[in-house]
Amino acid sequence: MATFPEYIAQNEERDGVRFSWNVWPSSRLEATRMVVPVAALFTPLKERPDLPPIQYEPVLCSRATCRAVLNPLCQVDYRAKLWACNFCYQRNQFPPSYAGISEVNQPAELLPQFSTIEYVVQRGPQMPLVFLYVVDTCMEDEDLQALKESLQMSLSLLPPTALVGLITFGRMVQVHELGCEGISKSYVFRGTKDLNAKQLQEMLGLTKPSATQGRGPQTAQQPLSNRFLQPVQKIDMNLTDLLGELQRDPWPVTQGKRPLRSLGVAMSIAVGLLECTFPNTGARIMTFIGGPATQGPGMVVGDELKTPIRSWHDIEKDNAKFMKKATKHYESLANRASTNGHIIDIYACALDQTGLLEMKCCANYTGGYMVMADSFNTSLFKQTFQRVFTKDVQGSFKMAFAATLEVKEIGTGGTCQWKICGLDPSTTLALYFEVVNQHNAPIPQGGRGAIQFVTQYQHSSGQRRIRVTTTARNWADAQTQIQSIAASFDQEAAAILMARLAVYRAETEEGPDVLRWLDRQLIRLVRGPGLKPGSGLRGSETDFMFHLRRSPFLQVFNNSPDESSYYRHQFNRQDLTQALIMIQPVLYAYSFNGPPEPVLLDSSSILPDRILLMDTFFQILIYHGETVAQWRKAGYQDMPEYENFKHLLQAPVDDAQELLHTRFPMPRYIDTEHGGSQARFLLSKVNPSQTHNNMYAWGQESGAPILTDDVSLQVFMDHLKKLAVSSAA
Structure with missing residues (x-):
């Protein structure tokens, strides 16, 4: 056995x-x-x-x-x-x-x-795959250029029989006709008025697939002659040129205003177009967004730059005036897409929020991808988008x-x-x-x-x-x-299953209530019959819950509503190993004392003569301790007699590359050192076993003190033990 x-x-x-x-x-x-x-x-x-x-x-x-x-x-x-x-x-x-x-x-x-x-x-007939690109044109030329190149690249990765469509939007929404040679023709819709599938069908001159569709191979061809969704092999050159010629939205944007972006209507038209041409067939709506929706259904912020997009504070104070209406709009789109088996992906690349909080249901209900980056011109977006089209050994997506x-x-x-x-x-x-x-x-x-x-x-x-x-x-x-x-x-599975319940609650309840619920569950688990009576606390469980309580899945402090939606989306779709890393990041130490080794996610692991590699799933961070950073600045790695130091610096970089090549979505890569501004990513994740409140350890070789008022794991454990044996909890 x-x-x-x-x-x-x-x-x-x-x-x-x-x-x-x-x-x-x-x-x-x-x-x-x-x-x-x-x-x-x-x-x-x-x-x-x-x-x-x-x-x-x-x-x-x-x-x-x-x-x-x-x-x-x-x-x-x-x-x-x-x-x-x-x-x-x-x-x-x-x-x-x-x-x-x-x-x-x-x-x-x-x-x-x-x-x-x-x-x-x-x-039954074999159905082609359908890819419908929905592209925002309200962005800087450099960003738009990078996005166009990524889209042209993706065409070469699609199977020749796949059907492709293109919708672009700014102040107006354009549905591009792809069947016509040498002339670009599109249907233009106002960005302020929503359309249902029936109205869209009439305006675009689409006939509904007949009731017999799907019974035999000849009827399966009927909806395929659609002018807006054409096989890649037929329109490859045309579409490549069309994408290449896409310009920024021509409507002038006055100073102090945001461009008018009709995202809600563009997505609604995309959902309607597939609904009346390919119901219950595999299709992806790939939406590329360079900023928030500022007009029409689904708008998340007004066009005045002086009024910022909603923050957590606004939401708590019920001061986010567009949020409920926009969420309702995107939820109805998500439900329609899901009923027809269609997937909605969201690629949001902007320095500010774009409305992922309101739109998260589109990706969450349909199993779509959600990708967030600063710009379409970053390797984070380009590599991640390319990985969407990864193929298996048989050459299938x-x-x-x-x-x-x-x-x-x-x-x-x-x-x-x-x-x-x-x-x-x-x-x-x-x-x-x-x-x-x-x-x-x-x-x-x-x-x-x-x-x-x-x-x-x-x-x-x-x-x-x-x-x-x-x-x-x-x-x-x-x-x-x-x-x-x-x-x-199964401790690991139980921890992730409880964490998913907590994240689910965090979407609808107040933060402190969720943490209290989590603590009560942990106390009951420690006391309860589920574990051997008198076995005391299970270390790994409390460690894990301690890190979960501090994670961006439950703590919204320091994260925008969009970031929280993005982190929660990834946590709810990844497998057990990745989910564990998201909550309790992995930390490896590189030093002259031997091969790289996993070390505790604790401030005591931050030593001057060490390099640390931290994997949080969303970021891969290399941190150089104080002494190592000084040696690096002095250029020792370039001197032949310090060859081993050169190898030491290179080792974590090689390991980080391996992770960057395989992960989806691609993580952000951070290279920092003691005292560097980006060292905060490491300091915010480790257990603060030494802080400015217990100064006695300073000056000894026992790790870096962290300026925080967060309790440490030890204090958390002691408090938990007290509650677990008291009858009041």
């Missing part, structure tokens, strides 16, 4: 699933006592090179309310050619194509190593379209289904389960609870695919088997 950590690692590797508890309590009361809910982190498209897609369709349970997929946990009667569904216990006949099965000749979906399996749906997720579990009639729309191999969802059995009628011992995740999506090759993951865990009575339940606890 493998140990629990090995078992957890195997399951994550094979199925992309991590549960907070790997043995489940058998009644509702026991489950609530455990504090951390029974929950899972699930990565639907976890990369599995050893998982070739199967060229036939899944066998489903015949009960209409179940429809679970045949899997290795089902009981099979090979002689009678029957299988019993492990969710509703219905006995099902195998289809005729399975006539040859026996104990020695089993189909892949019954083999234990295929608890995750991917099927290719053979029926690492992105899925029009995805839905269905979860089937024991004991519930029916299923739970969500439209996710956009997925990639790192998209990770959190699912929280409820044990509904009452305390006086617990689930019988020795049984196993099963869960099946069914992810249907449009692969970037145009195929429909269904990926099925079936997993099971043992039920246990918390009265008699508390030891085995406690041993099954």
Whole structure:
């Protein structure tokens, strides 16, 4: 029998699933006592090179309310050619194509190593991918030029059959016709008036795809002759030229004013255009924004520069006059896009806020990307945008379209289904389960609870695919088997699942309330039956919660509303490893004393003769200690006799490059030193074990003191212990 950590690692590797508890309590009361809910982190498209897609369709349970997929946990009667569904216990006949099965000749979906399996749906037409670019033209020439080059580059990465469209906007919104040779023609819309899909359809002269569309290959071609969405292979040159000729918005902007930017209407037209031409087909609306919407539906700030865009302070005081209306506008767009399986990406590049707070639902509801940078002319934007089009070994994009997720579990009639729309191999969802059995009628011992995740999506090759993951865990009575339940606890998964709940609350509740809730949960966890009685505090949990309380996901101090929305968006979509790094950054030390080593995220790690490399996910920072910085200034690295110092300086740079090359979105790279202004990024993350309040340690080689009134981890732990043993908490 493998140990629990090995078992957890195997399951994550094979199925992309991590549960907070790997043995489940058998009644509702026991489950609530455990504090951390029974929950899972699930990565639907976890990369599995050893998982070739199967060229036939899944066998489903015949009960209409179940429809679970045949899997290795089902009981099979090979002689009678029957299988019993492990969710509703219905006995099902195998289809005729399975006539040859026996104990020695089993189909892949019954083999234990295929608890995750991917099927290719053979029926129905293959649909092309659709990419609709929505481009802001109210920006500086240099920025617009860089963006145009990135867009032209992206055309060369698209499959030739992909359909592309272009909408540009400033004060007016232009929908460009791409079918006409040698002449650029566009439909111009006022940026102050919203249009519904029906009005848009009439104005653009689009006929609705007929009801028969999708029944046969010939009807699938009907909507493809659309003038606004054309195959790349047909209009590659035209569109490259058209992009090259894009100019800044021609409307004059008087001094002291912002340009009039009709972002809300442009996005509405993009959603409407796809809604009436490609409903329920994989499509991406890629929105590029160089500043906030200043007119029409969805505006987030007026055009007077002297009135700044809303801050957290304004929001608390209910002084953000455009916020509610704009949020409502973008939420309705997000819901419309999501209903049709369309993805909305937002690339916001500006020095000030652009309204991500109001627009976050567009990316969050549709599985779209959200990227934030200072300018379109930075490598952070250019590299990140290029990575959107990364391909796998088969040459297909690492992105899925029009995805839905269905979860089937024991004991519930029916299923739970969500439209996710956009997925990639790192998209990770959190699912929280409820044990509904009452305390006086617990689930019988020795049984196993099963869960099946069914992810249907449009692969970037145009195929429909269904990926099925079936997993099971043992039920246990918390009265008699508390030891085995406690041993099954997955600390890392539980920490991220609790953090996601906290971030979810932070979106709707006051900051201090969320922190109080988190502290109460931590105290209950420390006291509760979930951990071995008398085992004391688990160090790593409290460390983690300490850093979570200080993280930008819960603390809005020092971050704009847009930045908080961006950080929370990334935290809610990344996998467990990346999420852990976001909350508790990784710190490595480089010195002459030996190879690089991980060190504590603590001010005591900041020593004069050390270089530190910190990875916070959003930033990669190299910090040179005081002595190292002085040597570097003196130019020792250029002298032949100090070759080893040159290598020492280079080592963290090489390691940082490796991280910068693989991460999405690309992190900000910071090179700083003792006393440098950007050292604040490091000082704000480490545990302030030494501050100006405990000066006695100064002057010794024991790390850098930090000027802060934040409590240190030690004070936090002591306070927690006191509360955990007092009866008042």
